[in-house]
Amino acid sequence: MQTETLPYIILAGIIALSLALFQYIYKSKKRTRVNFLLAFLRFVTLFSVFLLLINPKFDRTTYFNEKPNLLIAVDNSESIKYLDQDQKTRDLVAFLKQDKSLNERFDLEFYSFGKDIHNLEALIFDEKQTNPTVVFERFSQVYGNSIAPLILITDGNQTYGNDYEFAAQNYKHAIFPIVLGDTTRYIDLKIEQLNVNKYAYLKNKFPIEIIAVYNGLEEVSTQLTVSSGNTLVFSETLTFNQEQSSRLVNLSLPANSPGVHSYKAELKPLVNEKNTVNNIKNFAVEVIDRKTHVAIISDIMHPDLGALKKAIESNEQRQASIIKPSEFLKLSDDFQQVIIYQPNQSFKSVFDEIETLNINTFTILGTKTNWLEFNKLQPYMQQTVTNQYEDFQPSLNSNYSVFIVDDLNFSDFPPLQTEFGEATFSLPIEIVLYKTVNGIQLKEPLLFTYEVNQKRATVLNGEGIWRWRAQNYLDDKSFHNFDNFIGKIIQYLDSGQKRARLNVSYESFYNGNDNVILTAQFFNKTYEFDNTANLEITVKNIDSEQAQTIPFILKQSNYQVDLSGLEAGDYKFTVTSQNENIFQSGAFKILDYNVEQQFLNANVSKLQNLATQSQGKSYFIDDTNALTEQLIKDERFATIQKSIKKVVPLLDWKFLLAFIVLSLSAEWFIRKYNGLI
Incomplete structure (x- = not known):
């Protein structure tokens, strides 16, 4: 109890007792049992009223144990399935969830990540991009002031965002990567990067830069070709060896006709080459007739x-x-x-x-x-x-x-x-x-x-x-x-286009791993935005003739539809309003490219560097028992006893009011019974 309220309580008791004795003992000149009982009840009433006004409080301290957090972030991208690590990853997550010693020592929280991070619900390994950076950025904000070691289950290959090795420096806790994938180095040819402008101008030539990479010891030769449909537009023989493991090829192609033109760059596969998907890169250029x-x-x-x-x-x-x-x-x-x-x-x-x-x-x-x-x-x-x-x-x-x-x-x-x-x-x-x-x-x-x-x-x-x-x-x-x-x-x-009630915004072509999102706006007859419109898009693959109809979703000041699940190919579409006979048509192309299939091995060295700089340790997926033992024995992750100090009222005012009513009622009844009223 707060020390400054104690004198007030004593003073309140003295005043209440004095008033009660003055009324029923001193003033009445009687010292019967009834008078003393009435004086006592009056004292209780007055003292309770004074306590209600003083409202005395005291400090209550409660203690509790806070276990450290153990964060488990799982790579849910397509590369895990492509490296044949999907079932092993599911088994590992199930093992961590059921491990009693880990659950007794830590509060386990599971997440999955691809391009973004989510609470782990199911591992289906369908994410088109891998961005480990978002893991460290999000966890640094949420768990910056608590003990939160991180188990990062991934192949270490990144396809999106800033370099996660540098982003992890802002995460102030130990990181324990679990490496997924084969670490054996196979002979492999790969188009590492292809640089080309998205647009070219009619009757000009547009430059292309191709970086080809070889992984192997022996000297090999291959053919680099660039084709448009069935037409070969460029060919060059490339030679690689252990000393010259990469080649930079620059070429220029003519832009002879306007529109979107698709091309395919390809390295002829080597004998017994395991991954030939990364030998091919599709790209497109839109030729425009003015700038x-x-x-x-x-x-x-x-x-x-x-x-x-x-x-x-x-x-x-x-x-x-x-x-x-x-x-x-x-x-x-x-x-x-x-x-x-x-x-x-x-x-x-x-x-x-x-x-x-x-x-x-x-x-x-x-x-x-x-x-x-x-x-x-x-x-x-x-x-x-x-x-x-x-x-x-x-x-x-x-x-x-x-x-x-x-x-x-x-x-x-x-x-x-x-x-x-x-x-x-x-x-x-x-x-x-x-x-x-x-x-x-x-x-x-x-x-x-x-x-x-x-x-x-x-x-x-x-x-x-x-x-x-x-x-x-x-x-x-x-x-x-x-x-x-x-x-x-x-x-x-x-543009010289006239105002339209239905406007659709889209790109002429999308890369295979891009989000294919179309936006639309629909206006009523007075050209005010109509947020009650019922818009649908019918998308048809020109080659397979397969069509599907998808509704638009209202998002703030426009409507959106996500077509990211479509396969590569040429598409035509029609956006229609179901309430009125208004529509707009167009076409776009999705290029065949899956960045998650470009990797042959896990990026072990990068994950090991990540563990070292955070004072953690990297493990392979078959050696997770050693990881759990280290986490349990590591003194950095001890349970912390914390206390909460609260200032609470000494007496509940509801019970105090009830007590005042009870004492006044008893006093009135006794006085009435004894004819004092």
Whole structure:
């Protein structure tokens, strides 16, 4: 009990006793048993009321034992099945779950991982990618402050993400890899890497870089061929030996016709070569007949310019040049689009030239914009000039209907800065992003589009978009989503398509291990996003004529369908609305490539390095008894006794109230019985 409340309790007892004796003994001048009983009941009542007001508390300490966590992460990718380790892995997991000594010493938690990590439910070894890095990143966040050794059951081969050997350095606990797979080194030829641009331009040649690797001791020769369908387009004889175990081959192929063209690079297999799957690599190139050249016109230096240029040029179909207003007048015929960055008085001739050429524009405004001049240069937007600046965060308009905009968690993006004041418009605009201040969405546009006289324009009323690109990388470890967002704006300005109620976004071809995800947006007759639409896609394999129909799933501001389970081949599809007779068709190609089948052995050396740097130890799957013995004997993983200290009331107020009611009732009954009332 807290020491400072004890004097209050004693004082409360003295006061309660004094009042009770004063009323029933001193004041009545009687000292009968009834008076003493009534004085006692009054004392109990008053003392209980005082205790209720004082509410005395005391410290309660409870002790408990906390066992260390033992995390078991199992590789659930296709390579485990390909290396014929699937059943052994299932048996090992069952053994660990049933081991009594381990369960007495640790709290066992089982996970499976491929491209991402999940709670272990079933091991079916169907993951298309292996990313051990996600294991260490996730566990570092969740188990950073507890004892949590890790058993990593894997072949050590990684196909996705950052290098897990370096990511594991952030995991502060011992790691015990269990190696899956054959460690015997077989003779093997492999196309280690094939580099080619996704796009090529008509009547040009596109370069291809092929890295071929040999694993063996004897000198061998093989034929490297590149074919398109039944046509052989390249052939070269390669020689390997122990000293020269890799070859770099550079070649160029012509782009003679537009469209998607598929190719196959192949190394002729050696006699008795065990794995011939990794001798072949399929790839595709989309030949386009023109390239979009974008002019970024600015009279100042700003990080936004570099972010825009990198985002635009992330797509090989586009090129961006940062130029000054005076340079644009000399080069205007070279550009198909223009980005006007924070115009001032030197932009008058630029606006005149754009009007003459009828070029689509993307205008970005901010703190360096000369607003008085900007209001004169164009008639469509008039900004109230206050010479004060405000930070505005973006909020996505889910009813934007011109093109598909994925939600990049815009509400969590850093704010953009621009002029404070209301803007008025002389024509209808379509708002992509609203302005938000302190979490309150305003009716003012931050990013919007409009069309006038068959000319398209986009306006971003805020500077600092480079922070959005940086935030996207912090969130996703990639610039892809932001670059794709800018790319859609450029594509909108580059396209002459009319607005449609059903829009479908997809790639012309996908690699075999890519996620094949198509997105769609459906709008009602007033072009507001319809989140009650019933969309279906019918996908048909052109060669086998097999078709299947799959519904779309609503995800925030668009609909999505995942076709990642489709086999390699050419497909055509039709997306239809079941409620109305509206549809859109298209076609795409899935290349035949399984990265998980490229490995012949387990990566033993990397797993051993992983164990060494974390003060753990690696084991082979047939030697797991030694692992369990080490884990049980290791003093680093001892059970810890912990205590919880709570401050709790000395008396329950409910019982105290009941006690007060009982004593008052007894006092009243005795007084009534003895005629004192």
